[in-house]
Amino acid sequence: MASIVIVGAGYGGVMAGLQFEKALQPFTLVNKHSYHQFITWLHEAAGGRHQIDDYKVELSEIFRQRLSTIIKDEVVSIDRTQRKVIGKHDEYPYDYAIIGLGSAPEFFGIPGLSQYSMQLRSLETARQIRTHIEQQVKAYRDDRDQSRLRIVVGGAGLTGIEFVGELIDWLPGLCNRLGIPNHLFEVQNVEAAPAILPALSENLQHKAQSVLESKGVRIRTNTKITQVMQDAVYLESGEIVEAKTIVWTGGVRANPLLQDAGFTCDGRGRAKVNEYLQSVDDEHIFIIGDNASFISAGRPLPPTAQLATQMGVTVAQNVLAHSNQTTMKPFEPKILGTLASLGRDVGVGLVGGVQTSGAPAGLAKELTKVKYLWQLGGMRMVSRNRKPLVREY
Incomplete structure (x- = not known):
């Protein structure tokens, strides 16, 4: 052989x-x-x-x-x-x-981006980002530095959009547990292109942006990052966004x-x-x-x-x-389709040529997990986690 x-x-x-x-x-x-x-x-x-x-x-x-x-x-x-x-x-x-x-x-030659941003690429980087955010929220209680509660996510493709959707659902509970008013945290999504989620139709792009903005995410399209320094993102407009958490998902x-x-x-x-x-x-x-x-x-x-x-x-x-x-x-x-979650319960996407949004899209996204886990090892793999990744409905 x-x-x-x-x-x-x-x-x-x-x-x-x-x-x-x-x-x-x-x-x-x-x-x-x-x-x-x-x-x-x-x-x-x-x-x-x-x-x-x-x-x-x-x-x-x-x-x-x-x-x-x-x-x-x-x-x-x-x-x-x-x-x-x-x-x-x-x-x-x-x-x-x-x-x-x-x-x-892919950093597109933006000065400082590779040195001063975190990237969501692996379990280890996910752990680093999550721990870092928790540490910044805790540190806010001591120095009241507002930049500790500001998170800037560069890139509005699937990874960036799904990440800000997850953040905006997670952070209120985290702040409440630590005795911090949850209206103080801020999540910004910065994208150089004119729209988010380029793989989806204009209609679904608008729906996704509307959902995220209604939850409190600040979506900033047509906004180019020109430089990143420690705790600061420089925009083409000349604005400087101070943030202790900068995550790059832009390519x-x-x-x-x-x-x-x-x-x-x-x-x-x-x-x-x-x-x-x-x-x-x-x-x-x-x-x-x-x-x-x-x-x-x-x-x-x-x-x-x-x-x-x-x-x-x-x-x-x-x-x-x-x-x-x-x-x-x-x-x-x-x-077969493209689905983006917009937090823990809703999403947008295209499945079998049909546009879907809201809770049905969120459910469809969950079902893709079931399908993949089944491919890996059937029911044994679907049910292997003590705390299932797939929610029960």
């Missing part, structure tokens, strides 16, 4: 592994952590909805150890000539590699290891692939998720979890087909 190495236990990497298990094909999965983290739900973790560790599942709970070799190691390079993945602790030779290394923040690019390994990449560092999700540079390497530049309808596909999951299924099938010298299957992306 061919030796297969999956690099990264994100949505695509995990789905590829599950397909190999179904085909009784052994594989090695190399990941920085021993767990799979629910990246698309990090806004809940950072925004106080559940315990941080509820948003991960150990890889040993997902895969059967007789078919998989799970290795906790941080990949530092890919040697295509020698066909081996190189980690900090060891090297992993392969006949086929599936690369799903995830993304890195991502592919992991820089792809360019370092000599792959042909697009402007966001994503490696170019053919219709089978094979690297255009190496037929023994398949690339998925945020790392893949797959052209559909004349443009690269967006880096979403639902597409990464679909890619994982397709690349597993194609690796097996290529190794058996049978016909590979072109990747056919299916964008």
Whole structure:
């Protein structure tokens, strides 16, 4: 049998592994952590909805150890000539590699942004953001510094909007528990584009903005950040917003290891692939998720979890087909919908071509969790948490 190495236990990497298990094909999965983290739900973790560790599942709970070799190691390079993945602790030779290394923040050259902002990218960063906010609210009781209660979130895509929606539902209770009038906290969302949630229609954009503003979020579109300093955001208008909590969600690019390994990449560092999700540079390497530049309808596909999951299924099938010298299957992306939560109970989105908003959209968002957990491990995975991530209705 061919030796297969999956690099990264994100949505695509995990789905590829599950397909190999179904085909009784052994594989090695190399990941920085021993767990799979629910990246698309990090806004809940950072925004106080559940315990941080509820948003991960150990890889040993997902895969059967007789078919998989799970290795906790941080990949530092890919040697295509020698066909081996190189980690900090060891090297992993392969006949086929599936690369799903995830993304890195895109700072667009804004001075100080990388140094003085936090980014919502992992369970660990979610923990840092949540702890930081709690500390700032507590510190306010001692010095009455209003900037401690002001949170600035840069970027109004899905991550930014879902995060401010979560914050605006969490902060009143946090302030009340600490004896601080909850009308004193302030959440600002700053976006350079003219509208929020660019993946949705103008009608849904307006609905989302209206909901968030009615809850107290200050949405600032057409507002460019020109510089970030410690505890201060500088805007193109000349205004300086003082805030002890600055979170950047304004964009991502592919992991820089792809360019370092000599792959042909697009402007966001994503490696170019053919219709089978094979690297255009190496037929023994398949690339998925945020790392893949797959052209559909004349443009690269967006880096979403639902597409990464679909890619994982397709690349597993194609690796097996290529190794058996049978016909590979072109990747056919299916964008089933886009949903954004606007707090703990409501949302907006498009499902099966139908626009939805309010509580029905919030419920639909919850159901996407059920669907994904079921894909991971059926009812066992859906019900695994002591405090379920999915609410009962």
